[in-house]
Amino acid sequence: MSTNVDYDCIVIGAGVQGSFTAYQLAKKNQRTLLLEQFVLPHTRGSSHGQTRIIRKAYQQDFYTHMMEECYELWAQLEREAGVKLYRQTGLLVMGPEESQGYQMIKNTLQKNKVPIEILNRDNFSQHIPNVNLALGDGAMVDITAGVLYADRALKTVQRQFEKLGGVIRDNEQVTDVKPGPVVTVTTSAGVYRAKSVVVTAGPWANRLLAHTGLQLPLTVVKINVCYWKEKVPGSYNVKQRFPCFLLTEFEETKDIYGLPSNEYPGLMKICYHGGSETNPDQRDKTTNRSDIDILQRCVACCFPGLVPEPAVVESCLYTGLGVVTVRILGGAYRVGTTQQLTPDHHFVLDCHPSHSNIVFGAGFSGHGFKFGPIIGKLLCELVLGEVPSYDLSPFRIRRFQDKTKSAL
Numbered sequence: 001m002s003t004n005v006d007y008d009c010i011v012i013g014a015g016v017q018g019s020f021t022a023y024q025l026a027k028k029n030q031r032t033l034l035l036e037q038f039v040l041p042h043t044r045g046s047s048h049g050q051t052r053i054i055r056k057a058y059q060q061d062f063y064t065h066m067m068e069e070c071y072e073l074w075a076q077l078e079r080e081a082g083v084k085l086y087r088q089t090g091l092l093v094m095g096p097e098e099s100q101g102y103q104m105i106k107n108t109l110q111k112n113k114v115p116i117e118i119l120n121r122d123n124f125s126q127h128i129p130n131v132n133l134a135l136g137d138g139a140m141v142d143i144t145a146g147v148l149y150a151d152r153a154l155k156t157v158q159r160q161f162e163k164l165g166g167v168i169r170d171n172e173q174v175t176d177v178k179p180g181p182v183v184t185v186t187t188s189a190g191v192y193r194a195k196s197v198v199v200t201a202g203p204w205a206n207r208l209l210a211h212t213g214l215q216l217p218l219t220v221v222k223i224n225v226c227y228w229k230e231k232v233p234g235s236y237n238v239k240q241r242f243p244c245f246l247l248t249e250f251e252e253t254k255d256i257y258g259l260p261s262n263e264y265p266g267l268m269k270i271c272y273h274g275g276s277e278t279n280p281d282q283r284d285k286t287t288n289r290s291d292i293d294i295l296q297r298c299v300a301c302c303f304p305g306l307v308p309e310p311a312v313v314e315s316c317l318y319t320g321l322g323v324v325t326v327r328i329l330g331g332a333y334r335v336g337t338t339q340q341l342t343p344d345h346h347f348v349l350d351c352h353p354s355h356s357n358i359v360f361g362a363g364f365s366g367h368g369f370k371f372g373p374i375i376g377k378l379l380c381e382l383v384l385g386e387v388p389s390y391d392l393s394p395f396r397i398r399r400f401q402d403k404t405k406s407a408l
């Protein structure tokens with residue numbers, strides 16, 4: 001067969017997940033092509049920007065388990081490339097002490113023996129200056145958490161992929177995917193044939209999967225990425241080891257998070273973990289700023305050293321699972337009728353139900369970056385038909401037939 005194909009595998013989409021998948025495939029001696037619709041680097045998807053949080057603090061054990069190995073894989077990439085990608089700051093988790101969300105994170109961390117520090121009202125401000133802990137809130141620090149240098153990480157993994165002989169073609173949009181024992185991929189510049197294909201197209205995943213007769217229950221939302229000015233420069237700075245933070249509840253909303261000031265001197269990034277639905281090709285037509293009102297109240301209340309008005313607002317996209325339907329468009333595989341689903345924020349990692357040589361990774365919502373190395377490993381294992389290193393049942397598409405729980 002190899003004489004009839006141009007590549008062993010074609011990966012569509014050079015965001016964090018596609019880039020790590022291509023890198024893992026090249027490490028396994030697979031001749032791999034990584035296709036990207038835009039000129040790299042770009043700011044139109046989900047993987048751009050200078051920083052992301054890395055943490056083990058999750059409500060579910062399975063994410064915490066995956067992160068154990070993932071920290072190792074990040075460190076391995078740092079050594080291999082001679083580049084620093086991670087800075088330990090700790091993650092301060094705050095939330096109503098008795099709430100389910102806060103308690104689940106605490107239990108998962110304790111059960112898995114992740115190093116944490118529990119803070120109380122008396123020692124809180126000594127450890128974390130310039131933050132007001134709300135009445136009734138508990139606080140703990142996931143000590144090994146920190147900041148990933150996202151843009152640098154993306155560039156690094158793509159460079160390592162090329163060093164292994166992998167080929168990246170950017171500014172080349174995939175316009176068709178024809179399934180078969182050999183998959184034919186048509187782009188704006190040519191036609192390629194491969195034994196297998198991985199779709200890691202972020203907000204555009206469903207557009208590509210439609211060519212294969214599959215639609216996932218994905219919703220694309222625009223996130224307002226807000227930066228807030230320090231009243232006294234340096235008071236929330238990464239160099240002072242100010243931690244990342246996650247506030248599990250504020251007023252009626254869930255999940256506000258932030259990172260110490262770093263990429264823009266004197267500005268701290270604080271965002272709301274949600275946004276309004278958008279079309280990824282018309283992202284900047286969406287102008288809903290109601291999340292910014294919530295953030296302003298949160299900053300005024302909890303971060304007295306910041307000016308409660310964003311100094312800079314940038315944009316990024318989340319692709320997650322919304323209250324929509326899984327639709328199988330004809331073809332051999334049918335789940336029967338259209339189904340209503342409960343939203344969940346878990347990833348989608350699976351093989352196509354009718355074409356096992358088409359693998360996809362999607363729905364990484366607002367928390368997939370830190371998992372990039374392990375997602376790459378898992379998608380590579382699916383391509384090679386190997387037993388996945390982790391139980392993939394929380395991530396398989398068949399879960400959409402079951403009732404699912406909301407998770408961060």
Ligand SMILES: Cc1cc2nc3c(=O)[nH]c(=O)nc-3n(C[C@H](O)[C@H](O)[C@H](O)COP(=O)(O)OP(=O)(O)OC[C@H]3O[C@@H](n4cnc5c(N)ncnc54)[C@H](O)[C@@H]3O)c2cc1C
Nearest residue numbers: 013015016017037045046047053174202316364368369370
């Ligand atoms: C504001 C914000 C904050 C976040 N914070 C964190 C955090 O602190 N920690 C964390 O772990 N995660 C975080 N995340 C989540 C994380 O960044 C995403 O889960 C991750 O980047 C998703 O990567 P991806 O590769 O799936 O998608 P993308 O980065 O969007 O990559 C998909 C790529 O596919 C390309 N593509 C699509 N269609 C085609 C086509 N037809 N042909 C060729 N190429 C195509 C796109 O152009 C794009 O480059 C955050 C996300 C946002 C938006």
Ligand SMILES: O=C(O)[C@@H]1CCCC=N1
Nearest residue numbers: 053055246257273366367
């Ligand atoms: O993934 C992360 O750590 C951040 C913070 C919590 C909400 C989403 N992204």
